[in-house]
Amino acid sequence: MKTLTKNNISIKKQQVKDFIKINLPLSLVNSKEVNSYFEPLIQQFIPQWTNHRFRAKILSVVRISHNVIALTLQPSKKWSGFLPGQFIELTTHQNGAAFTRCFSISSAPRLWEKDNKIELTIREQNNGKVTPWLINGLKAGEYTQISAAKGDFTLTDRPNHKVLIAAGTGITPIKSMLGSLKYERHDSSIDLIYFARDEHLFQEELTTLASHSHLKNHAKINVHFINSKSQGRFSIDMLRQICPTFIDSEFFICGPAQMITDTRQALIKEGVSQQHILQEFFSAHSTQPDLKDIQISNTELGNVQFIKNAMPTDVSATPKTTLLELAEAAQLNPNYGCRMGVCHQCKCTKKSGITLNTTTGQISDTGEEEIQLCVSLPVGDVQVEI
Ligand code: FES
Structure with a gap:
């Protein structure tokens, strides 16, 4: 056990003072919860301690x-x-x-x-x-x-044939899924179609996993590495060549938003049930929501008033700019995490006005309600407490 000398104690005291000076005001500004205020201080003594x-x-x-x-x-x-x-x-x-x-x-x-x-x-x-x-x-x-x-992007127990489609680092959750099958008896068969422009991550590991799966009582895995530069992007013709009878298969798609949207639309058009398509946007998702289909005319752009610590800040809305981006442009440092409507860290209260949720396409009521800044566009004048 370490013995604390007087010198050690005074160094520690100074560290704590400095720490409070630097971090406590930041905590007070960034968090609404009392427990969070003291988190940085407590972690000086117990590094593992954390709130939530x-x-x-x-x-x-x-x-x-x-x-x-x-x-x-x-x-x-x-x-x-x-x-x-x-x-x-x-x-x-x-x-x-x-x-x-x-x-x-x-x-x-x-x-x-x-x-x-x-x-x-x-x-x-x-x-x-x-x-x-x-x-x-x-x-x-x-x-x-x-x-x-x-x-909830997780494998189902249904015995249907499964098609996992990944692009780029979208392979990461799928690698976890395939790795888990190594230890379980599983009756279904799986095709992995993995697109990458320059390098396929985990190529060796996935190939080994697939060849072992054919030797044991596990799900039979076939991997198809597609170079999207030379072989192109996902198409139904490509899918047909890999698995000719795919209509009743379950699809798990992970990659950039555009790839997911295009793949999903192509599958639905071909007759695949929407219930059989699961997707995940994280791994290679851009940090901005896809706003290209959202039409906000200039007459619907109004004034956004952000209220932070009871102080109002007025900002003029600009086309296709989320409330998170507007608050950031006004140097208000709002909380955020994923910037795509998943983590809810940017959740705050709209006091009045109408907002459009870009992920659901829903228009809000005019009254007070919780919204996510990162996926909300103001429609007309809006007041938001952050
Ligand atoms: S930042 Fe994650 S939901 Fe808005």
Whole structure:
């Protein structure tokens, strides 16, 4: 046990004073919950302690290509595990500000159950604020914060043939799904169609997984690596060549928003039931919602009043600009995480006016209600408390 000397104690006191000076005001500004105010202070003494989130130790950061890292984490014991295909929110701090991003877990649950570890695969996003920092800034031995596992992009027990379609880092939740099948008896057969422009992540691992699956009583996995530069994008003709009888198959799609939308539309047009198509946007999703189909005429653009700590700030709405972007442009530093309507971290109260939810296409009522800033467009004058 370490003995505290007088010198140690006064250094510690000074550290705490400095810490309170720097972090407590930030906490007070950024969080509405009393417990959160004291979180940075308590973590000076107990690094694992956190409010609502789970501390996770970074065990290793391994670069697996020039812009992709594999991150191995050891979540605290209170973390309750995950289903293959689910994601977590990872929160990091840069210069005192918290940033949160969603990442699918790429390892199979077995690694968590056996060794208390999970793996994330993170690709640097162009123009991203957070992923370049994660790639270069995360260090083994440090702690980060994660949420409970979330999401319903998980394999079903139905015996139908399954088609998993991934593009780019959209392979990560699918790798977790396929890895989990290695340990279970499963009657269904699976085709993985994996698109990538330059490199297919986990190519060797997936190929081995597929060949082993044909030797055992597990789901039979066939992998099809498609170079989207030379072989093109998903098409029904391509699907027909891989699995001619796909109408009753279940589809699991993960990749960029446009790829998901196009693939989904093509499948539905061909007669695949919507109930048999599940998709996940996280891994390679751009940080902005897709607003190209949303038409807001100039007459519907009004004034947005943000109220923060009882102080009003007036902003003029601009076309196709979400309330999150408007608040950020006004330097109001609203909370956010995924920026795509999933994590609910940007949730706040619209006091009055009408907003359009870009993910559901729904127009709100004029009264007070909770909205998500990142997927809401103002329609006319709106007042929002953030
Ligand atoms: S930032 Fe995640 S829902 Fe808005």
